[in-house]
Amino acid sequence: MIQKILRGYIFRLYPTKEQATLIDKTIGCSRFIYNYSLKERLNKKITNYEQIKNLPNLFTEYKWLNEIDKNALYNSIKNVDRTITNYENGLIDIVNFKSKDKYNVYQTTYYESNLNGKLYRSIKIDFKNHLISLPKIKNIKYRGYKKKTNLQGNIKSAVIRRTAGRYYISLLVAEEIVKPEFIPRSIVGLDLGIKNIIVTSYNEKIENSLECTNIYKRIKGLQKGLNRCQPGSKNRYKLKLKIQRLYLKLKNIHKSLIHAITNKIVNYNDIIVMEDLDILEMYQKRSMAKHLIKIPLAEIKKVLRYKCNWQNKKLITINRYYPSSQICSRCGYQNKLLKNLKIRNWTCPSCGAEHDRDINASLNILFEGLKVYINSLF
Numbered sequence: 465m466i467q468k469i470l471r472g473y474i475f476r477l478y479p480t481k482e483q484a485t486l487i488d489k490t491i492g493c494s495r496f497i498y499n500y501s502l503k504e505r506l507n508k509k510i511t512n513y514e515q516i517k518n519l520p521n522l523f524t525e526y527k528w529l530n531e532i533d534k535n536a537l538y539n540s541i542k543n544v545d546r547t548i549t550n551y552e553n554g555l556i557d558i559v560n561f562k563s564k565d566k567y568n569v570y571q572t573t574y575y576e577s578n579l580n581g582k583l584y585r586s587i588k589i590d591f592k593n594h595l596i597s598l599p600k601i602k603n604i605k606y607r608g609y610k611k612k613t614n615l616q617g618n619i620k621s622a623v624i625r626r627t628a629g630r631y632y633i634s635l636l637v638a639e640e641i642v643k644p645e646f647i648p649r650s651i652v653g654l655d656l657g658i659k660n661i662i663v664t665s666y667n668e669k670i671e672n673s674l675e676c677t678n679i680y681k682r683i684k685g686l687q688k689g690l691n692r693c694q695p696g697s698k699n700r701y702k703l704k705l706k707i708q709r710l711y712l713k714l715k716n717i718h719k720s721l722i723h724a725i726t727n728k729i730v731n732y733n734d735i736i737v738m739e740d741l742d743i744l745e746m747y748q749k750r751s752m753a754k755h756l757i758k759i760p761l762a763e764i765k766k767v768l769r770y771k772c773n774w775q776n777k778k779l780i781t782i783n784r785y786y787p788s789s790q791i792c793s794r795c796g797y798q799n800k801l802l803k804n805l806k807i808r809n810w811t812c813p814s815c816g817a818e819h820d821r822d823i824n825a826s827l828n829i830l831f832e833g834l835k836v837y838i839n840s841l842f
């Protein structure tokens with residue numbers, strides 16, 4: 465069975481000074497149009513369609529918008545529409561204007577056109593010479609995916625991002641993959657937590673090696689220095705950049721660990737069962753929020769979901785109110801005392817089985833998922 469998927473490829477860009485200036489300008493203009501359109505929409509004077517139609521008028525009013533990739537500006541308006549729709553549907557609580565500190569990104573869409581018999585493609589990648597071309601910015605040097613010689617699919621869009629003084633591009637590519645047949649040979653229950661990120665029903669504990677205590681310590685130290693710096697000073701800028709780079713480093717460490725963990729789980733199991741955790745709710749609990757910043761559970765869940773989809777594995781989520789850690793996986797007795805998270809080991813008062821809290825929970829999650837799976841067959 466052939467399936468169409470969207471895959472993201474991230475490259476680090478090495479723009480020349482001129483190219484970097486143009487990227488910065490495009491980012492700035494995208495932010496300007498975003499805030500401008502958002503303001504208009506909040507005043508309820510105008511629809512998304514009208515905004516798109518009116519955009520060329522702004523090009524005459526604000527001449528500097530003509531220097532950059534206009535596609536990025538249309539995308540800004542579309543993003544505003546998405547934000548407003550999400551807000552109206554209750555998916556987000558608050559609509560924010562984008563500040564210079566936070567909005568360092570622009571998006572451009574792929575298109576083709578015929579110019580005097582010559583095919584123009586708005587986004588191009590030259591793997592031989594390691595160059596990426598974007599509208600208005602040709603031949604930007606990049607690094608990444610050394611072994612790749614071409615893309616197995618069509619580029620849909622590109623997001624250009626400035627993080628910690630560095631530039632990245634992520635290309636969204638539509639690919640066709642052959643989905644393997646689903647054969648249910650093995651099943652695993654996963655207990656996601658804080659002390660151990662994942663405990664599997666195979667007695668495996670994946671500990672939280674994401675602690676990265678040293679990096680956090682360095683960030684803390686630099687932050688102290690930052691508070692002592694004069695606002696707007698060169699030193700302050702330098703320190704800020706250093707902190708941003710450390711955060712980027714953490715993000716990359718997290719990312720590679722998440723991929724290693726999820727690959728292992730998805731490659732060796734056909735049915736994967738986990739709790740339907742409400743991450744937002746967990747964040748609201750103060751005691752948990754502190755840890756969650758360091759353990760991206762939401763990200764793990766997201767990556768598991770798409771990897772299962774690509775490899776045709778079944779991901780079953782069970783009700784988050786199922787008391788997986790209170791039930792004895794051997795006899796089914798429910799021990800309410802275990803609501804106390806500090807109890808890590810316990811003996812079942814009914815059958816005498818000795819349990820490790822997390823492994824017992826992962827077994828219960830497996831059993832519950834098996835029930836869901838079997839029910840789905842009839």
Ligand SMILES: [Zn+2]
Binds near residue numbers: 813
């Ligand atoms: Zn028992």
